[in-house]
Amino acid sequence: MSDLILVVPVYNEASRLDPAPWLEFLAADRSRALIFVDDGSGDGTLAVLETIRAAAPAQTSILGLPENRGKAEAVRHGMLQALAATVRYAGFIDADLSAPLSEVSLLQVELDARPAASAAFGSRVKLLGRQIVRSERRHYLGRIFATCASFALSLPVYDTQCGLKLFRNTPDVRAAFATAFRSKWIFDVELLARLADSAGADVASRIREVPLQHWEERGSSRLRMRDFLLAPFELARIRRLYPYRRR
Numbered sequence: 151m152s153d154l155i156l157v158v159p160v161y162n163e164a165s166r167l168d169p170a171p172w173l174e175f176l177a178a179d180r181s182r183a184l185i186f187v188d189d190g191s192g193d194g195t196l197a198v199l200e201t202i203r204a205a206a207p208a209q210t211s212i213l214g215l216p217e218n219r220g221k222a223e224a225v226r227h228g229m230l231q232a233l234a235a236t237v238r239y240a241g242f243i244d245a246d247l248s249a250p251l252s253e254v255s256l257l258q259v260e261l262d263a264r265p266a267a268s269a270a271f272g273s274r275v276k277l278l279g280r281q282i283v284r285s286e287r288r289h290y291l292g293r294i295f296a297t298c299a300s301f302a303l304s305l306p307v308y309d310t311q312c313g314l315k316l317f318r319n320t321p322d323v324r325a326a327f328a329t330a331f332r333s334k335w336i337f338d339v340e341l342l343a344r345l346a347d348s349a350g351a352d353v354a355s356r357i358r359e360v361p362l363q364h365w366e367e368r369g370s371s372r373l374r375m376r377d378f379l380l381a382p383f384e385l386a387r388i389r390r391l392y393p394y395r396r397r
């Protein structure tokens with residue numbers, strides 16, 4: 151039985167996927183497992199994943215999806231597989247390790263300490279003593295987006311888009327991943343809306359944001375200006391779809 155399963159969506163990541171940190175993470179605790187979700191990478195990603203699985207076969211799964219449907223569906227399928235196991239915590243992390251694997255325990259500590267909490271979201275807050283390294287442009291675009299997301303959801307959330315999130319294996323979490331997300335690149339906002347919807351008045355104790363100690367932007371981002379400009383429309387749609395605030 152695994153205590154913690156991390157889902158890693160991977161798409162054409164051969165150049166930035168190094169087996170070493172993943173294998174260290176698994177070797178440090180045998181109750182941890184990884185599920186890599188690859189939906190049709192055309193580079194050498196699968197070969198790197200096979201290397202990891204060969205070194206830690208009992209703790210590594212590779213879930214291959216037949217066609218490329220984007221990060222949201224990759225994460226969702228991986229999470230459904232993880233949550234179907236008898237696991238205590240399941241979460242997801244970006245393959246570029248912008249949030250290093252050492253940060254996972256910060257989220258785990260939060261869920262350990264708060265039995266009522268079902269989700270811990272990593273949050274990239276530039277505080278003194280933390281290393282949150284990001285270009286100014288990405289930082290300020292991110293702040294504009296986060297402010298709009300907070301307004302759309304009527305929730306005081308600081309960072310919906312961080313690629314590291316951890317969940318307790320509870321019915322509300324399983325329900326939040328049960329059906330495809332309607333929005334593609336801001337599925338994190340929709341996921342938060344679903345969780346908030348089921349939490350109702352308990353939202354503050356169910357969903358916790360945890361400021362990360364380290365986060366570093368890596369490589370070129372696939373986030374395009376077009377997506378950023380379309381974001382307000384997607385946010386408005388999520389607001390309409392999940393009307394928990396008006397209950």
Ligand SMILES: Nc1nc2c(ncn2[C@@H]2O[C@H](COP(=O)(O)OP(=O)(O)OP(=O)(O)O)[C@@H](O)[C@H]2O)c(=O)[nH]1
Pocket residue numbers: 158159160161162163187188189218219220221224243244245246248313367368370371372373
């Ligand atoms: N399986 C799968 N994974 C994807 C897909 N698109 C992105 N990912 C993964 O999702 C994670 C985050 O990727 P992106 O959202 O493209 O982020 P990025 O290019 O690092 O850009 P930042 O937003 O700056 O972090 C990485 O692990 C990607 O490999 C996809 O279509 N399928």
Ligand SMILES: [Mg+2]
Pocket residue numbers: 244246248368
């Ligand atoms: Mg990244």
